[in-house]
Amino acid sequence: MTPLDKPGAATGPRTDRPRRRRAGTGGRRGVPLPLLLPGLLALAFLLLPLLALLVRAPWRSLPDQLTSAEVWQALRLSLVTATAATAVSLVLGVPLAWLLARTEFPGRGLVRALVTLPLVLPPVVGGVALLLALGRNGVIGRWLDSWFGITLPFTTTGVVIAEAFVAMPFLVISVEGTLRAADPRYEEAATTLGASRFTAFRRVTLPLIAPGIAAGAVLAWARALGEFGATITFAGNFPGRTQTMPLAVYLALQNDPEAAIALSLVLLAVSIAVLAGLRDRWMTTTS
């Protein structure tokens, strides 16, 4: 890396402009076929099932389906719990990502691998694992129950825990990647100016990696919103308390596939609205 490549080393404000222009022309000029074709195929592959959902949607009965109070109850619960799970993931996950990216300790590689475990674990297994840990009879849950009278399964808190369990790894991995890419010497620079390591993190690193955190949070939120297996296993299914949209969709599928499609559409529409809104507001201004 030559010093000139690093941020803040620009030799003049002019350097930005030609770079942008180059990127612009490159986008229009000949896209290589070996990239274009698989890329379009990937897009089609991702969108086709969603398109099918739209095509087969029971448009005529849709208004009836959507006016049911249960749908809105499930949707509200989904949004609230997914947001809460994202908040939990942020508060706990960002520090974990920092520890993984910026400190040396024995077995760090192993810890990083363990953090990603909930990603590969089938969510239902994750739910069972949560029951074994935090259930009424679980390793920790039994103490929560006998000391504080707290039981987590079958509660809305349980939904948030299940969703955070599945969603937090996305955030940690994303933020850790951003932290690794970010220049740690900015923290050092802050330290030489009298900032403690925490102040350096809060006032320098955090703003620098904000786009990465936002991306990770969006990923985690989306994952939490669609969470099914861990939620139904750990928190059960009770309308208004633990029945989120994916659970409602799954159970509707049992005897009324049309209702299931209608519910899926609602979930899709809301997610697209939220994600598009966030992308406009957050991601573009910071990057």
Place this chain on the structure above:
Amino acid sequence: MTTPHPTSPNDTDRHPQRRPQPQPQSEPPGLDAHLIVDRGAFHLDVTLTAGPGDVLALLGPNGAGKTTALRALAGLTPLTAGHLHLDGTPLTDTPPESRPVGVVFQDYLLFPHLSALDNVAFGPRCRGAGRAEARSRAAAWLDRMGLADHAGARPRSLSGGQAQRVALARALATGPRLLLLDEPLAALDARTRLEVRAQLRRHLAAFEAVSVLVTHDPLDAMVLADRLVVIEDGRVVQEGTPADIARHPRTDYIAQLVGLNLYRGQAAGHTVRLDAGPAITTTEVLSGPVFVAFPPSAVTLFRDRPSGASARNLWRCEVAGLETHGDQIRADLTGELPLAADLTTVAAAELDLHPGAPVWATVKATQTHAYPA
């Protein structure tokens, strides 16, 4: 040249915490550092001292340990052994955020999300100043650097020279007793460099405490510093004023830096028997181990053995390489005596110089310079 090994029993700095705490008044103000850092195969052991107002330049090739030394002074790299005192205060075990040290990093590391003003105010804020006070102090510093108009600018939109000055203001705004500059001009293009070097020189001259700058550019070192410390392979190989070092290089690296041919040998009167082989005649009268140096421009080349010339200081060589050096051609010669010779383009053409061509090289005794090793 002997290097004190960190495990040598007579090194009292091995246990800095057991050292009697020196009285601030009894120690001379300024920098007194013995930096020992062991990192795998790399071993750094340098002693640096400087009084208030001094500008010290650490000069050395890449990987010599200059930056490690600077980081050790800032507290970013822990010392394996040794000590660091600043104005009589021991700082050996002080964390970087508590040291009265300001650092200008190689590529400045201005915080990209903060304006120039907030970058400069960052230090005072961290050291306890209120928001308004920190900002007014920062504004004063920017003003002093001639950047009052750019207070609200993000680092991205500053030119290299402006960014360099913001970085300097940021380092100075905390009122450090030691200012460290890592390759302060390396990130600048040649034109800006000239201008910024002059500005930096003024600012360093005005700074009342110790400045240490790291550079691999001899010109930067000579212009900016009062004293040079040349580091190679983690140890100090030569120390002195710029003029002294330019005239009396003691290693090939320094000789090359200042553009001299340098040889080691044994002197006996006017003749020095070089370790490299042949003898060389000098004007100085010396005895024992000496250095002999002469500039490439002092060398004259001939295609055929010059007739009538004395046999003294005449060597049979072969052209190993040629490169343009300003409006001159530098010939790299091997043979009896490896040396560098400068000649004009016309002369090079007349001599039909090309790699592999045999040449005779001669240098006048009056243009050589011998000094004790």
Place this chain on the structure above:
Amino acid sequence: MTRSVRRTRRMLKLAGAGAAALMALSACSSSSDAKKSGSSDASASPKLSGTVTVFAAASLKESFTTLGKEFEHEHPGTEVSFNFGGSDTLAASITGGAPADVFAAASPKTMKIVTDKGDATGAPATFVRNQLEIATLPGNPDEVASLKDLTKSGLKVVLCDKSVPCGAAAQKALDAAELKLTPVSYEQDVKAALNKVQLKEADAAVVYKTDVKAAGGKVEGVEFPESADAVNDYPIALLKDAPNAETAKAFIALVRSAKGQKVLSQAGFLKP
């Protein structure tokens, strides 16, 4: 001295194990012999071969796996391939065109999805019935004796969701008993409901007899009279596009035969 004693003891143990294995083998062969003679007159002339694909409700897993092995043994050259799952999911795959020969559903309602689409050949036949039972923690610490006891406050009860057969049946039984029960959760299937009791997260669940039986000692079953009002019929049908109809018919015959019924009743199913 001690070593030799130990060795002889080990040898005795080995001999014992060998004898047991031999006995088991002979028992196996004799029973399969009987079956072979029994089924040979049922499936007359055409020699059966190929793979028969059976889509069956998850609750049938243990008994159908046993029957599949029997079938392969009786008809060398055949292979029975199972796809166990929720009846609704299976029905959806069948109507979606999954290549299956036989569908065994846990409720007439799910079977109806298939027959309505015209995907079955002939009328489905009920081959077993399943009755509800209350699953409680081992030892029944909450002293649950009736369906009414489940409405006790503080008791954590899980039911199946009304959209799945066991939930619908439970609701039917509760309605018959004129009881109102608020569970902590409506589980997505009967195994999930049972699991909550097995993990001691719930105190009781209303599940099928077969599930209580399959769980072994991990839950305790409590029968209740209202379950008679909510007996679940399991229909089985040959599918219209069956790739291997002949072999499939023979498998259905085995399921409905006395031998098949014996295996199923061992799992807790009731005769139709």
